[in-house]
Amino acid sequence: MSMERKIPIEERLNSNAWDVDERPHIRIKDPDQCRKCDSKPCLYLCPARCYTPGGNGAVLFSHEGCVECGTCRVVCPNDAIEWNYPRSGYGVQFRFG
Known part of the structure; x- marks a missing residue:
């Protein structure tokens, strides 16, 4: 019988490596849109909790731990998030498979 341990997302994210670009690849276009947003799905659905x-009512964002999944731009009801891939050579390097 296999006794595989379930590994929490926080532990999995800690095994990754990031080469963080000083120029953020994601930004909140209009912070006022976030203040007006009632549901704020980005707070709950970003797997990296960025x-x-x-x-x-503001939403604070930190791009340093981003796993580049794009969830935030998909779930934002106000289209307030501008998302691009990081420049070549920067971003997350997944180490847990």
Whole structure:
């Protein structure tokens, strides 16, 4: 009988490596759109938890841990996220298969 251990997403993400570009590949185009958003799906659906709640309804974003899945731009109801792939040579290097 196999006794495989379920590995939490946080542990899996910690095994990856990032070569972070100083120029973010994702940005919030209009922070006011985030303040007006009632559901804020980016806070709950980003697997790397790059989006966090800020004061006054704002959404704070940190691109350094991004896994480049594009979920944020797909789930944003206000089209407030501009998402591009990082420049060549930068970004996440997946090490857990």
